[in-house]
Structures are given as structure tokens and as C-alpha cells.
Amino acid sequence: GQQLNQSPQSMFIQEGEDVSMNCTSSSIFNTWLWYKQDPGEGPVLLIALYKAGELTSNGRLTAQFGITRKDSFLNISASIPSDVGIYFCVSFGNEKLTFGTGTRLTIIP
Amino acid sequence: DSGVTQTPKHLITATGQRVTLRCSPRSGDLSVYWYQQSLDQGLQFLIQYYNGEERAKGNILERFSAQQFPDLHSELNLSSLELGDSALYFCASSVEGHLAYNEQFFGPGTRLTVL
Numbered sequence: 001g002q003q004l005n006q007s008p009q010s011m012f013i014q015e016g017e018d019v020s021m022n023c024t025s026s027s028i029f030n031t032w033l034w035y036k037q038d039p040g041e042g043p044v045l046l047i048a049l050y051k052a053g054e055l056t057s058n059g060r061l062t063a064q065f066g067i068t069r070k071d072s073f074l075n076i077s078a079s080i081p082s083d084v085g086i087y088f089c090v091s092f093g094n095e096k097l098t099f100g101t102g103t104r105l106t107i108i109p
Numbered sequence: 110d111s112g113v114t115q116t117p118k119h120l121i122t123a124t125g126q127r128v129t130l131r132c133s134p135r136s137g138d139l140s141v142y143w144y145q146q147s148l149d150q151g152l153q154f155l156i157q158y159y160n161g162e163e164r165a166k167g168n169i170l171e172r173f174s175a176q177q178f179p180d181l182h183s184e185l186n187l188s189s190l191e192l193g194d195s196a197l198y199f200c201a202s203s204v205e206g207h208l209a210y211n212e213q214f215f216g217p218g219t220r221l222t223v224l
Contacts, residue, residue: 030209031209031210033209040217041215041217041218042111042113042199042201042215042216042217042218043152043199043215044111044215045212045213048212050210088152090209092208092209095165095208096167097154097165097167097208097209099151099152099153099154100151101151102151102152
């Protein structure tokens, strides 16, 4: 099935650093969602974006719906150990839900 | 704990066999979604049911089928299993039926291994 281009694939950072990841596509979407999956568990919704240009925050997380409707980014500020996991972008358009390939975040002690 | 339960947690079976995965949604949720997560394909949406009826279809193979029962629990049936069907299968639920405009709550998953 179709997948979004999500980058980077993995990140190794130190606690306290800021993190940035993004998703791009050649298609236009109506909705962007960002999920986080902890090891051994199901994904959990972090942020939902419904309008082009929309910038939304959830605590230390900030996400934006690109103006072209073809991309989205997620930033995490001042990372902490519990931020470890896999982050997925999810897009919705033409009645289809498409998942990014995921960004695996590891925090180096 | 999301409130979504899935059984079994692990399943090991042989090629050619048929298995049934079960999901109980959160109390009050009418919509159930099934996903497959494999190493090479990532997370893929398979199918959605809303209040007993099929609402949306994703990349679900013809060998797979699902249904949602009157008590709103759902089952995913996988038949003629192949090695490539080995994956984590997640169920999610939401209150309403729109694929993207309702927060989905994911269960812990069923890990299927086909030998």
C-alpha cells in the first residue's frame, strides 16, 4: 500500500535536546495525525491537524499542517526519557488513511 | 490501558491454517478498526466497522475477513496463512465512524507468527 515519506527513519539524541521530524507526500491531504508507539504497545494519538497552515501544540510537542497540504512536521522540545518510541505521521485524503514509515527515537544516556 | 482488549496476545500457527483474532472495543465505542504492522510494510489500515456494518476498507487481502457483532466486539479471520502474514495485528476503536476525525484508541495487539 501507499506510504508517506517520513524522515528521519531514526534519531539518537541526548536527553534535553529538541527533536524534529517530518512527513511529505506528492498527494494533497485533508488531515494529518501524529501517533506515538511505545515498545510493545499500540499507537497513541498525539496531535490532530485539520487545516492547512494549522499549528497545534500538546505540551512539549508542536505539529504543523503544511500550507501545500502535502507535508507536516512534529517537533519535540527538551526531550525526556519517556519520549522514546516510534512516531508515525498519518494522513487522510480520498477516503484513505495512509501511514508514514515511522521515526524511531532513541535517547542516549 | 486504552480500554481496548485483544485476544490472544500471541498466536503461532502453520502455513495454510486459519486463525481468528478477537477485539473488544472501549465501552461506548461503536467503531472498530483493524491494522496490520509488519517489519517490511509498516502499519497498514485493513478495515473498519461501525455499529455492525463495514464502513471503510483499506489494504485487506481477500484471504482476510472481519465482522462486528451486535455486542460490538469484532473478529478478524485470516485464512490460508502464508509466512508473510506474520505480523502484529492491532484493533482500535472510536466513538464515531469517521476514519480520520475521531480519535482511535488502540489495543495491545496480537502477535501472529506463521511457521
